[in-house]
Amino acid sequence: MGIGIKMIHKMLKDGLSKSAIARKLDISRDTVAKYSKLPEGYIPVIKREPVATTVDSYLPAIATMLEKAHELGVSIPNTTIHQEIQKLGYRGSLRWMKEIVQRHQLRQKVQDEEPLVRFETDKGQQMQVDWVEFPKDGLSAFVAKMGYSRTSYVEYVDNERVETLIQCHINAFNYFGGVPQEALYDNMKTVIIKRNAYGKGKHKFNEQFRDFAQKHCGMKLKVCKPYRAQTKGKVERFNHYFRYSFHNMFKTRLALMGYKMTLENANTEVMDWLDFTANARIHQTTLQKPFDLLAQEQPHLLAVPKPYYGVHPTKAVNISVAQENKNSNRRAISIPLRDLQSYDALIPVAAYMLLPSLAYVNNMHYMGSAVWQ
Numbered sequence: 001m002g003i004g005i006k007m008i009h010k011m012l013k014d015g016l017s018k019s020a021i022a023r024k025l026d027i028s029r030d031t032v033a034k035y036s037k038l039p040e041g042y043i044p045v046i047k048r049e050p051v052a053t054t055v056d057s058y059l060p061a062i063a064t065m066l067e068k069a070h071e072l073g074v075s076i077p078n079t080t081i082h083q084e085i086q087k088l089g090y091r092g093s094l095r096w097m098k099e100i101v102q103r104h105q106l107r108q109k110v111q112d113e114e115p116l117v118r119f120e121t122d123k124g125q126q127m128q129v130d131w132v133e134f135p136k137d138g139l140s141a142f143v144a145k146m147g148y149s150r151t152s153y154v155e156y157v158d159n160e161r162v163e164t165l166i167q168c169h170i171n172a173f174n175y176f177g178g179v180p181q182e183a184l185y186d187n188m189k190t191v192i193i194k195r196n197a198y199g200k201g202k203h204k205f206n207e208q209f210r211d212f213a214q215k216h217c218g219m220k221l222k223v224c225k226p227y228r229a230q231t232k233g234k235v236e237r238f239n240h241y242f243r244y245s246f247h248n249m250f251k252t253r254l255a256l257m258g259y260k261m262t263l264e265n266a267n268t269e270v271m272d273w274l275d276f277t278a279n280a281r282i283h284q285t286t287l288q289k290p291f292d293l294l295a296q297e298q299p300h301l302l303a304v305p306k307p308y309y310g311v312h313p314t315k316a317v318n319i320s321v322a323q324e325n326k327n328s329n330r331r332a333i334s335i336p337l338r339d340l341q342s343y344d345a346l347i348p349v350a351a352y353m354l355l356p357s358l359a360y361v362n363n364m365h366y367m368g369s370a371v372w373q
Helices: 002-013 018-025 029-036 056-072 078-087 094-103 106-111 162-176 207-216 229-256 263-278 290-300 313-324 341-372
Strands: 126-134 139-146 152-157 182-185 192-194 220-223
Touching (some): 002 018, 018 029, 056 078, 078 094, 094 106, 126 229, 139 162, 139 229, 139 263, 152 162, 152 229
Parallel strands (some): 126 182, 182 220
Antiparallel strands (some): 126 139
16 A cells, blocks of 8 residues: 555545545545545555453463462363363363463462452543643643553543543543543543532532533542552553653654654554554453453443543533523622532622622712812
8 A cells, every 4th residue: 555655645645535545546536535644655554453362361260260379279181271271162272262361461370479350440430541642742642541441542632621621521431432430530620620629529620521520421420549640550651661662663653654643644654553452462461352351341232322422511601690680680690509619600790790890889989089189
């Protein structure tokens, strides 16, 4: 496809439309559009899903046997393990099973007392979110990881504004096929403004993001304790894997061809990497493919929300105040029962509404003084 990309760029320079190029090269218009955004010398890597083995579906059972044997202080040979998984339906050879067990270092891990299979969160319960920053490239990566399935979503952006964060969440929900019960963050300024602002554990969140997450999506917001980023260890471990297995390698490949990483080519490539590598491989913690576990997790997710158009807190309060005083000639502010954070939005509105009255009083006082003088 390397020659094809050059040809597409040449035809575009010659003034041909994408539809005309698609007809000439006998490919879809979407393919033309996709490759027209890539550098002329860019050579895509052929993506192949990791080869599934006949042992894969039995890895959790093998891990459970090895862990239980370790707890009892005994050792079980591969021949015995082979016999046990044959009872579960395995039809492969002992030699192949032994090779896959070695590939995943199951015996070594259990000797190091490393838990082989972990599901700390329930299906659909939690998503962990983080930014991975690449200042030299002028890019940041939004990273979201489902706690149960370990399915990950990555999107490159050129800013970390709250509007961008919200759109990344929407894209992630569409990728996962639903919304988790809660999301865990660290100290993102676009998420949390002040910890314990209304009492212990009652934080002041960014009002627009809180409106999107809690009211629009029905997702609870949770934050890590200060200096305890390991609380969201799943996404932290993935960040390392993503940085060194994808970002650095992709940047190097482009540099070898004389090109730089851009928002467009990075997002095109990272989606392929997620689909064919990161979420399709056997995860070293669950010993299952993230996509396979996501299929189990999806029925427990909340529905993907309708498009979010944003709610400006000040506008929302202005509307409610206007409605409350529709049939009244005097200015008044009616504050309904709500959580403490909502009062913050009322402060600028109250000040705005009181200013004309104060100005009027001051003006009358000045005129009265002038008359008496």
